Amino acid sequence: MSAPLIVQKFGGSSVANADRIRRVARRIARERANGSDLCVVVSAMGDTTDELLALAGAITDDPDPRELDMLLATGEHQSATLVSMALHALGVPAISLTGAQAGISTDGRYGKARIANVDPSRVRAEIAAGKVVIVAGFQGISQSVLEAPGKADASGSAAAPAAVVHAAETTTLGRGGSDTTAVALAARLNADRCQIFTDVRGIYTADPRVVPDARQLDVIGYEEMLELAHQGAQVMQTRAVELGWVNGVVIEVLSSFEDAPGTLIKEDPLVEQRNKVRGLAHDRNVAKVTLVEVPDRPGVARSVFEPLAEAGINVDMIVQNVGHRGATDLSFTVPRVELAKAKRILDPIARELGFRELTTDSSVAKVSIVGAGIQNAPGYAARMFGALADAGVNIEMITTSEIRITCMIAEDALETAVRALHAAFELERPETVDATLDATASLRAAAFGADGTTAVS
Amino acid sequence: MSAPLIVQKFGGSSVANADRIRRVARRIARERANGSDLCVVVSAMGDTTDELLALAGAITDDPDPRELDMLLATGEHQSATLVSMALHALGVPAISLTGAQAGISTDGRYGKARIANVDPSRVRAEIAAGKVVIVAGFQGISQSVLEAPGKADASGSAAAPAAVVHAAETTTLGRGGSDTTAVALAARLNADRCQIFTDVRGIYTADPRVVPDARQLDVIGYEEMLELAHQGAQVMQTRAVELGWVNGVVIEVLSSFEDAPGTLIKEDPLVEQRNKVRGLAHDRNVAKVTLVEVPDRPGVARSVFEPLAEAGINVDMIVQNVGHRGATDLSFTVPRVELAKAKRILDPIARELGFRELTTDSSVAKVSIVGAGIQNAPGYAARMFGALADAGVNIEMITTSEIRITCMIAEDALETAVRALHAAFELERPETVDATLDATASLRAAAFGADGTTAVS
Numbered sequence: 001m002s003a004p005l006i007v008q009k010f011g012g013s014s015v016a017n018a019d020r021i022r023r024v025a026r027r028i029a030r031e032r033a034n035g036s037d038l039c040v041v042v043s044a045m046g047d048t049t050d051e052l053l054a055l056a057g058a059i060t061d062d063p064d065p066r067e068l069d070m071l072l073a074t075g076e077h078q079s080a081t082l083v084s085m086a087l088h089a090l091g092v093p094a095i096s097l098t099g100a101q102a103g104i105s106t107d108g109r110y111g112k113a114r115i116a117n118v119d120p121s122r123v124r125a126e127i128a129a130g131k132v133v134i135v136a137g138f139q140g141i142s143q144s145v146l147e148a149p150g151k152a153d154a155s156g157s158a159a160a161p162a163a164v165v166h167a168a169e170t171t172t173l174g175r176g177g178s179d180t181t182a183v184a185l186a187a188r189l190n191a192d193r194c195q196i197f198t199d200v201r202g203i204y205t206a207d208p209r210v211v212p213d214a215r216q217l218d219v220i221g222y223e224e225m226l227e228l229a230h231q232g233a234q235v236m237q238t239r240a241v242e243l244g245w246v247n248g249v250v251i252e253v254l255s256s257f258e259d260a261p262g263t264l265i266k267e268d269p270l271v272e273q274r275n276k277v278r279g280l281a282h283d284r285n286v287a288k289v290t291l292v293e294v295p296d297r298p299g300v301a302r303s304v305f306e307p308l309a310e311a312g313i314n315v316d317m318i319v320q321n322v323g324h325r326g327a328t329d330l331s332f333t334v335p336r337v338e339l340a341k342a343k344r345i346l347d348p349i350a351r352e353l354g355f356r357e358l359t360t361d362s363s364v365a366k367v368s369i370v371g372a373g374i375q376n377a378p379g380y381a382a383r384m385f386g387a388l389a390d391a392g393v394n395i396e397m398i399t400t401s402e403i404r405i406t407c408m409i410a411e412d413a414l415e416t417a418v419r420a421l422h423a424a425f426e427l428e429r430p431e432t433v434d435a436t437l438d439a440t441a442s443l444r445a446a447a448f449g450a451d452g453t454t455a456v457s
Numbered sequence: 458m459s460a461p462l463i464v465q466k467f468g469g470s471s472v473a474n475a476d477r478i479r480r481v482a483r484r485i486a487r488e489r490a491n492g493s494d495l496c497v498v499v500s501a502m503g504d505t506t507d508e509l510l511a512l513a514g515a516i517t518d519d520p521d522p523r524e525l526d527m528l529l530a531t532g533e534h535q536s537a538t539l540v541s542m543a544l545h546a547l548g549v550p551a552i553s554l555t556g557a558q559a560g561i562s563t564d565g566r567y568g569k570a571r572i573a574n575v576d577p578s579r580v581r582a583e584i585a586a587g588k589v590v591i592v593a594g595f596q597g598i599s600q601s602v603l604e605a606p607g608k609a610d611a612s613g614s615a616a617a618p619a620a621v622v623h624a625a626e627t628t629t630l631g632r633g634g635s636d637t638t639a640v641a642l643a644a645r646l647n648a649d650r651c652q653i654f655t656d657v658r659g660i661y662t663a664d665p666r667v668v669p670d671a672r673q674l675d676v677i678g679y680e681e682m683l684e685l686a687h688q689g690a691q692v693m694q695t696r697a698v699e700l701g702w703v704n705g706v707v708i709e710v711l712s713s714f715e716d717a718p719g720t721l722i723k724e725d726p727l728v729e730q731r732n733k734v735r736g737l738a739h740d741r742n743v744a745k746v747t748l749v750e751v752p753d754r755p756g757v758a759r760s761v762f763e764p765l766a767e768a769g770i771n772v773d774m775i776v777q778n779v780g781h782r783g784a785t786d787l788s789f790t791v792p793r794v795e796l797a798k799a800k801r802i803l804d805p806i807a808r809e810l811g812f813r814e815l816t817t818d819s820s821v822a823k824v825s826i827v828g829a830g831i832q833n834a835p836g837y838a839a840r841m842f843g844a845l846a847d848a849g850v851n852i853e854m855i856t857t858s859e860i861r862i863t864c865m866i867a868e869d870a871l872e873t874a875v876r877a878l879h880a881a882f883e884l885e886r887p888e889t890v891d892a893t894l895d896a897t898a899s900l901r902a903a904a905f906g907a908d909g910t911t912a913v914s
Contacts, residue, residue: 128604
């Protein structure tokens with residue numbers, strides 16, 4: 001019977017300075033004293049990544065993506081070595097590994113690489129040798145192939161035959177990539193648990209800064225967590241949750257600053273018996289774009305959305321009004337920080353497509369309810385719209401997924417809306433498996449799509 | 458006919474901030490516009506290495522050497538990527554490589570690794586592809602072997618057969634290691650020249666801060682440069698000079714802040730015809746240790762010097778007086794910064810060996826004259842001692858090599874001594890090949906070892 005294997009991930013704020021690094025080391029040492037084998041993934045210290053970006057920005061407006069990845073990866077190298085040193089100082093055998101040394105290979109998309117494979121042999125060997133392994137998160141290594149002049153001829157003359165050089169390149173996984181590193185390692189190492197240490201205690205029914213009686217969840221399903229994260233809950237990156245889901249990795253989100261149980265993200269067999277709304281998410285980083293009087297003919301949507309996708313702009317809610325007089329209004333949301341870029345792309349297209357006007361609105365926000373099985377029980381939509389109406393909040397757009405309903409509203413109504421929904425779905429109350437929701441919800445039924453828009457996404 | 462290949466090395470002060478990095482990039486771009494292929498080695502920005510050491514020191518008093526090397530190597534990764542970005546911004550194709558990517562393999566002595574081999578295939582391939590290659594200096598990669606549990610069994614159970622894991626480890630080459638990186642690459646790439654950019658214009662006949670009319674040398678031999686560096690001239694690390702000597706690499710030391718020819722370090726066929734004193738070096742980082750009345754019997758020297766060597770303390774001048782009454786006085790120098798450590802080691806030995814007393818003196822300094830062929834012309838020693846005597850400087854100890862004579866003197870007489878020697882050997886005058894030195898020197902002959910000590914090193 002071997003020791004349980006736990007993968008732990010500590011974010012930048014947990015290792016922001018020497019004191020915090022020593023505290024993280026003490027926590028790791030305590031877990032190890034409990035008999036666990038440990039593989040620990042760390043982010044760069046505090047604001048290191050932003051500082052390195054600023055340094056690159058002082059050199060050039062347009063840093064080469066490969067060079068930027070090499071530069072940024074040093075932040076995690078540094079924190080990993082320092083955590084390892086701090087463990088040594090506590091008498092705990094430890095070793096830091098770069099992403100490459102930890103066997104994390106990726107594709108070659110600099111700045112947003114995807115993990116292609118994890119070769120766990122080095123990590124396993126170090127754990128088998130009794131060490132805590134500290135892995136630099138957020139990074140991996142890709143392979144490229146170069147033609148080199150022949151080696152035999154030291155003068156490098158043109159007559160020498162060409163040789164193939166396999167060049168290992170450092171790649172980074174994008175923002176939040178350390179979560180992905182941790183989950184990928186946990187999957188490949190068959191870890192018993194993957195713990196993500198953050199500056200909050202876990203996943204809440206809503207943002208506790210907005211809803212004071214928001215309640216921490218003991219457990220949440222992968223799909224529900226994904227929807228919450230997509231809709232603005234910033235605790236965990238969606239990629240890491242997806243990877244955990246596909247590989248069945250049990251993820252625990254917990255605080256690195258206090259000793260308290262966190263929230264488990266895992267397959268939840270109780271899901272059908274629970275109160276089906278598990279939590280609320282909200283997002284202020286959103287802006288609405290409306291193309292007024294777009295000619296109503298095939299191919300128009302593609303002409304609008306393809307160039308945005310090519311520019312890497314993530315379009316979320318898309319709503320098209322019923323057409324009249326051969327034209328229609330097309331509205332959608334983009335991240336607020338990308339609005340200017342989206343306008344630059346769409347302005348010339350306006351002339352080509354012949355729509356009348358492009359209007360934008362940055363004073364909007366999204367609020368979502370999330371829970372497995374929501375779509376199968378239309379009462380939830382009714383209760384959501386009713387609660388917002390009772391609170392005097394006007395709904396501008398609506399989209400849904402299997403387990404989510406999202407409303408776009410005015411940003412200045414956001415906190416009112418979140419609190420009203422939290423109360424309406426009684427999220428402050430501990431969950432029961434005997435929900436009587438459907439019956440009560442039907443009392444204030446409201447038509448889905450009652451504001452005259454149709455959700456198409 | 459291929460383009461000339463130049464290896465350039467820029468030290469930390471040359472890349473200390475974004476402005477200086479852009480300036481370095483402009484210099485590289487200019488050289489490239491002249492038609493050269495370029496491989497550029499960089500040190501970490503400014504005080505980065507010291508800052509990283511301080512960070513490690515805030516975590517632990519005794520950082521693990523492997524982890525420290527991983528940490529320190531990030532400094533050069535950062536500067537290399539930034540120089541590459543700055544070249545891109547100028548439209549010059551460039552790529553940064555870590556020591557490992559540049560094929561620099563070392564032994565496994567962390568913090569003071571020696572270069573074992575350079576595989577130039579990646580560097581050659583990138584140059585052949587038209588790029589300026591920027592190599593992170595000061596570092597390489599070593600291989601170690603680990604036993605790993607078998608890969609086939611994902612659960613890592615004990616029944617799986619062990620597999621060998623070849624683990625690539627980052628190593629650093631010690632202070633000044635970037636010079637060594639540059640010369641090693643120049644040797645292996647068959648470069649036409651290796652340029653070391655520093656904050657001085659080249660090698661001088663003496664430290665210009667002490668001797669205002671010190672003269673920059675156009676050329677100096679490897680062996681002379683080695684002696685100057687060993688005796689306190691801090692422009693270049695001795696290891697890099699040695700490596701250049703063994704491989705016949707022509708090294709140029711020049712300023713990164715002005716456009717002026719530097720000093721070439723190379724085999725100097727004119728050496729026998731030149732004024733044989735090429736330059737002076739001085740060193741204040743020295744302390745004298747004297748063991749008073751050491752029993753005069755075999756094995757005593759070993760009992761003293763072996764423990765010092767094991768502690769890594771570099772003993773330089775060693776002088777033993779003629780014995781009397783079965784005892785002798787043994788004096789030697791250690792770096793002043795190591796004096797306390799040397800005393801801690803020698804105090805217990807004093808009781809074992811039975812010497813009467815251990816005295817130390819930290820207010821001493823060394824001054825050396827260096828020039829190929831000095832030893833074959835005893836007139837130089839005479840002139841040196843005479844010049845010091847005329848200046849009222851008392852000589853405490855003397856040592857010599859084939860091409861050097863060093864005197865230990867009181868530190869407060871150091872500047873007087875350096876200026877007197879510079880004048881006595883007429884080093885401010887441009888060199889001629891028709892030296893008349895021997896004749897004039899014989900006029901003030903003085904017995905070598907005239908102060909009653911005997912050089913034994």
